[in-house]
Amino acid sequence: MVNTLLEAFNKTTYPVVGHGKRDIQVLKDAFDELDGTIDSDIYGTGKVIEDFQAKIAAYLGKPSAVFFPSGTMAQQIALRMWCDEKGIRKIAYHPLCHLEIHEQNGLRELHQIEPVLLADKNSLITLEDVLQMKEDIACLLLELPQREIGGQLPAYEELEAIAAHCKAKGIKLHLDGARLYEILPYYGKTAAEICSLFDSVYVSFYKGIGGIAGAILAGEEAFMTQSKIWKRRQGGDLISLYPYIISADQAFDERLPKMEQYYHDAIELAAMYNDCDGITTRPVVPVSNMFHVHIELPKESFEKLLIPVFEETGVGLTGNVRDFGEGSSYYEVSLGDRYADIPKEQLGQAFTLLNQKIKQIIA
Numbered sequence: 331m332v333n334t335l336l337e338a339f340n341k342t343t344y345p346v347v348g349h350g351k352r353d354i355q356v357l358k359d360a361f362d363e364l365d366g367t368i369d370s371d372i373y374g375t376g377k378v379i380e381d382f383q384a385k386i387a388a389y390l391g392k393p394s395a396v397f398f399p400s401g402t403m404a405q406q407i408a409l410r411m412w413c414d415e416k417g418i419r420k421i422a423y424h425p426l427c428h429l430e431i432h433e434q435n436g437l438r439e440l441h442q443i444e445p446v447l448l449a450d451k452n453s454l455i456t457l458e459d460v461l462q463m464k465e466d467i468a469c470l471l472l473e474l475p476q477r478e479i480g481g482q483l484p485a486y487e488e489l490e491a492i493a494a495h496c497k498a499k500g501i502k503l504h505l506d507g508a509r510l511y512e513i514l515p516y517y518g519k520t521a522a523e524i525c526s527l528f529d530s531v532y533v534s535f536y537k538g539i540g541g542i543a544g545a546i547l548a549g550e551e552a553f554m555t556q557s558k559i560w561k562r563r564q565g566g567d568l569i570s571l572y573p574y575i576i577s578a579d580q581a582f583d584e585r586l587p588k589m590e591q592y593y594h595d596a597i598e599l600a601a602m603y604n605d606c607d608g609i610t611t612r613p614v615v616p617v618s619n620m621f622h623v624h625i626e627l628p629k630e631s632f633e634k635l636l637i638p639v640f641e642e643t644g645v646g647l648t649g650n651v652r653d654f655g656e657g658s659s660y661y662e663v664s665l666g667d668r669y670a671d672i673p674k675e676q677l678g679q680a681f682t683l684l685n686q687k688i689k690q691i692i693a
Contacts, residue, residue, distance in 0.1 A: 335633040342646030349540040349666035360577040370570040378572050382579050386546045390531055391522025394554035399566050401508060401534050401545040402433055407560040408530045408547055409469055410441045412502045416468035420444045423471040425451040426478035454484050457491045470496055473506035475513055480612035480622035486517050493527035508534040512618040515590040535578035539585055544574035592619035595669045606685040608692050620664040629659040635687045645680035
């Protein structure tokens with residue numbers, strides 16, 4: 331007998347989200363066919379790290395790239411350097427930016443940088459928001475897609491207009507591209523085309539890519555040389571980072587070609603959710619492999635409803651439902667390798683049962 335939603339999810343035969351369990355097999359698989367005599371990187375130097383940095387810099391269309399143990403470190407450093415260069419201690423970003431809600435005020439406490447919050451928290455940053463900004467800022471950060479509002483994206487023309495305005499005004503533009511790979515199918519652009527709009531770019535290797543950890547910061551040569559100094563100052567220059575780099579490299583090669591399939595899978599799955607009473611997805615039609623599911627039921631009520639659906643069908647939709655206020659709840663869906671393994675008939679049964687149980691409550 332299970333007592334929690336997460337326990338029920340972990341026991342399902344067909345979990346829907348992600349690539350698989352985050353266990354040590356991920357690392358074992360990455361090293362399985364490697365020659366054990368390959369030299370490790372040492373304090374940011376060596377073939378393992380330098381080759382990977384060059385590979386990702388070329389992919390992003392930037393002259394140089396540096397591997398960091400975390401995106402939190404990489405982005406704070408990038409913003410600090412832009413503020414130092416401009417002599418302005420202010421940067422702008424969305425109210426639900428990762429730096430604002432998940433990093434314990436790191437930007438303020440470590441770097442004495444004041445954020446300027448643009449747009450309503452439930453909306454994307456628009457050109458109009460940037461034009462109406464009264465503060466002088468060193469840098470504008472854009473997150474593509476905007477995760478905390480369901481992974482929404484601006485129109486590409488809007489993005490180009492914001493970039494042109496920032497360039498004309500001398501405002502640096504930084505890309506939080508933690509999920510950059512996932513948006514390429516929707517935009518129909520290469521990573522380099524999108525990154526050409528930005529002065530600096532961060533990408534992750536553990537989210538959609540599915541590596542263990544790690545991030546790349548990319549930009550011009552001089553900027554990236556300075557970032558290595560800050561990386562050392564903040565304790566990110568570990569003696570060796572090769573477990574993260576090798577895992578990232580393997581996952582990058584394996585999963586990058588699958589991003590378009592993940593995107594189409596998300597569109598298919600979102601349609602199933604929207605066919606259920608009391609459920610809507612945000613966005614209604616996904617623009618990447620992720621979206622949010624919103625339910626017109628409180629968290630506790632919906633969790634009690636989900637557990638028997640999981641147990642009866644073997645399909646696990648989520649292990650984490652959150653309150654959304656006013657008697658509603660939501661959760662995030664991010665699709666990867668697992669989705670393709672679910673028999674369509676079984677997935678359909680799960681949604682049929684889910685809809686029946688919701689109707690019994692909200693009728």
